[in-house]
Amino acid sequence: MDQGIYTAASGAIAMEERLSIISNNLANVNTTGFKKDGIAFEKFLRILDTENLYPGQYKNIPVDVMVGEYYIDTTEGSCKKTGNPLDAAIIGDGFFVVNTEEGQRYTRAGSFMLSTEGLLTTPQGHTVQGEGGDLSLGAGDIEIGSDGTVRLNGNIVDVLQVVHIEEGSLERSANGLFKVKEGYAPLPVESPVVSQGNIETSNVDPVKEMVGLISTQRAYESFQRVIKSFNDTYSQSIRNVGTLA
Numbered sequence: 001m002d003q004g005i006y007t008a009a010s011g012a013i014a015m016e017e018r019l020s021i022i023s024n025n026l027a028n029v030n031t032t033g034f035k036k037d038g039i040a041f042e043k044f045l046r047i048l049d050t051e052n053l054y055p056g057q058y059k060n061i062p063v064d065v066m067v068g069e070y071y072i073d074t075t076e077g078s079c080k081k082t083g084n085p086l087d088a089a090i091i092g093d094g095f096f097v098v099n100t101e102e103g104q105r106y107t108r109a110g111s112f113m114l115s116t117e118g119l120l121t122t123p124q125g126h127t128v129q130g131e132g133g134d135l136s137l138g139a140g141d142i143e144i145g146s147d148g149t150v151r152l153n154g155n156i157v158d159v160l161q162v163v164h165i166e167e168g169s170l171e172r173s174a175n176g177l178f179k180v181k182e183g184y185a186p187l188p189v190e191s192p193v194v195s196q197g198n199i200e201t202s203n204v205d206p207v208k209e210m211v212g213l214i215s216t217q218r219a220y221e222s223f224q225r226v227i228k229s230f231n232d233t234y235s236q237s238i239r240n241v242g243t244l245a
Contacts, residue, residue, distance in 0.1 A: 009223070011219070011223045012220055012223035012224060015216050015217075015219050015220035015223060016220065017039060018039055018212075018216045019213070019216050019217065019220065021037045021038070021039050021070075022209055022212050022213045022216060023213075024037060025037060025204045025209050026204065026206065026209050026210070026213070028202055028204060029202050029204045029206050029209075030201075030202060031109075031176065031202050032109040032110075032111050032199050032200065032201065032202070033077065033107055033108035033109030033110070033111075033176070033199070033200050033201075033202070034077075034109075034176065034202035034203070034204065035072050035073055035074055035075075035108070035170075035178075035202075035203055036072075036073045036202070036203055036204045036209075037070065037071070037072060037073070038070070038071050038072070038073050039069070039070050039071075040069045040070075040071065071168070072170050072171075072172070072178075073203065074167065074170065074203075075203045076091075076092070076200070076203065077108070077200045077201040077202055077203040078200070078201050079091070079195060079198045079199075079200060079201075080198060080199050080200070080201050081197060081198050082111075082197060082198060082199055083197050084111075084197060085141075085142050085143070085144070085196060085197060086112045086113055086114065086120070086142065087110055087111055087112065087196070087197055087198060087199050088110035088112065088144050088160070088194050088195065088196055088198070088199075089108075089110050089194070089195045089198040089199050089200045090108060090110065090162060090192065090193070090194055090195075090200065091193040091194070091195055092192075092193050093164055093189055093192075094162040094163060094164060094189040094192050095107060095108060095162065095163055095164075095165055095178065095186070096108070096109075096110055096128060096129075096160065096161070096162065097128070097129040097161040097162075097163055097186075098121075098122055098126040098127060098128055098129060098177065099126060099127045099129055099134065100126045100173075100174075100177070102173070102174075102179075103179075104129070105126070105173050105177035105178060105179055106163065106165060106170075106177065106178045106179070106180070106186065107122070107176065107177050107178065108200050109122070109176060109199070109200070110194075110198075110199055110200065111123060111199050112128055114137060115127075117136075118136055118137055118138050118139075119134055119135065119136055119137070120134075120135040120136075120137055120150075122175075124175045126175070126177070128160070129160075129161045130150065130157070130158030130159055130160055130161060131158060131159045131161055132158050135150060135157065135158055135160070136157070137150070137152050137157060138152060140152050140153040141153050141154070143196065144160070144194060144196040145194070145196075146193055146194055146195070147159070147191070147192065147193075147194070148160035148161075148162055148192050148194045160192075160194060161188070162188070162189045162192035162194070163186035163187060163188055163189060164186060164187045164188070164189050165178070165180055165184075165186050166180075166184055169181045169184035
């Protein structure tokens, strides 16, 4: 069978992968602190064994489209004012640290709340970490300084942990959180900038994603047409051979 049909099929599969990612990005366009996914493609040269081909037989090096790498785009989202004193947005580099049953996880979604025990938590109940561990707050006036210092009624309680995560070491975890790949370790951000009463929005640009969705759908349909063309050609050849016989 002609290698062309396999090349077209690999391209169609790659476009399916891209469609899945774009759809997930669009579904999270309003998710606080969401970081969109991306996918890179590469050409893979499959070298044919031509030793057994007779002289003059057609030889070629087919090119397949392969999925090269998935990545998380950590571009900063815009800052949205909420006025809620428990909300916090990181301006620039860094991630908040939260404690979960699976260990420490990281997030840019600073939409926090107080638990019944007075702990600062995520909406899912994960405790936000200060430099001294769980942030325990009571009733009163809560202030989060631009350097991450947390005060209750004017008294310093702790400082929010804000860490730098090396590019390419981020992995998705449950509930919109992130973890780091094995072999990597987050490092404290020396001079974090935190804005109280704000949250970071998703970094998904719906217009760009829709344009990408349309172009990817068209590419997928083109690959399907190529596959159909090859299939029709083979079917016609089989019918012709049967007629000649």
